[in-house]
Amino acid sequence: MTISRSSPLDGRRRGRRWLGYAVIIFIALAGAARFLMLRAFDSGPLQPALTTISRLPVTLPDGHPALLGDTIKPGVPTVITLWASWCGPCRSEAPKIAELRRRFSSDTLNLVYLNVRDAAASREDLASYMAKYGMAPDGYAVLADERIAALTNASDIYIPRTLIFDRSGKAVAKITGYKPFALDRIKGLVTS
Template sequence: MSRPARAWWRRIRPVPAAILLLTLGLGGVVTAYRNGPVDNRPSPVVAAPALTGTTLDGARFDLAALHGQVVLVNVFASWCGPCRDELPLLAETARRWSPNGLRVVGLNLRDGPDAVRALLQEARAGDALTVLPDPDGARAIEWGVRGVPETYLVDRDGRIVAHQPGVVTRQWLDDRLSPLLAAP
């Protein structure tokens, strides 16, 4: 005589099933957290933290001195693949919008100067971006950076009006820069 077929759910082992469900659930939470809010509500407008130091070219930099300009602060690293991919778009954006008052600042996280210079040359971005090294990540922490790349848009009054964790797109940039940089 054959044994009756057991229900499929009785064949599932509890410990592996619990681990699988926990992993899937945690993955969903991490993905949702990294991608930001689903409802696309704007982030609250807050004053930009201080950002000062010596640029990759040896010049003195102070974000507060750029009051009256729109500043795009992009946190990147040469060892970050998505950062490398978006750098040409950021350089193109800087060239396109700089006559309207845009300044693109790259906050370079935990890189040496040679690696950054090589990346800027590869992306043909050296003349378009102001790069501020952050070798120990202290400035990035002050800005609340959780990963790279991350981009912050600072308005003419020094307030963060947009934040993009992850890669920016041409559409994201155009949608946020156009209203801030439209000719008067």
């Protein structure tokens, strides 16, 4: 009768193998969670309806005061993006937002670029930023920082932030931070 004994070396190999499997599973789960997070719209309360925020004061590119509602055509879906020229994630997001303008005309989508938290930037700096990233100047305005909470229904002033409204002006989604897959999903909201 032969008795087979496993050596301590075999036990260590099995332990390392299982540790390797655990690391691979952890990496796969972390990657899936990151993918879902980047694809997701924000949870929690949405921003107020367009009828409420349309009375917020803004400054137009020529320096004249106006109301946010002056930049929004009624009966058209609306995307409002909050950005600053110094903001790295805003620079990453800008081409995606500009792509929305190229895909949808101003007759089919209100696209409002609200510059916030950027007091040191001159009009020339802002115009250069918008030209560099292909952002159309037709919906550009500056919103005072103290008005961000009234616009977003949030106590924080994180940017970039993108607010999406349907054609009736009802808030349908918001995105805080640069989330490229969520930005891609805006196209579906706009066309539905």
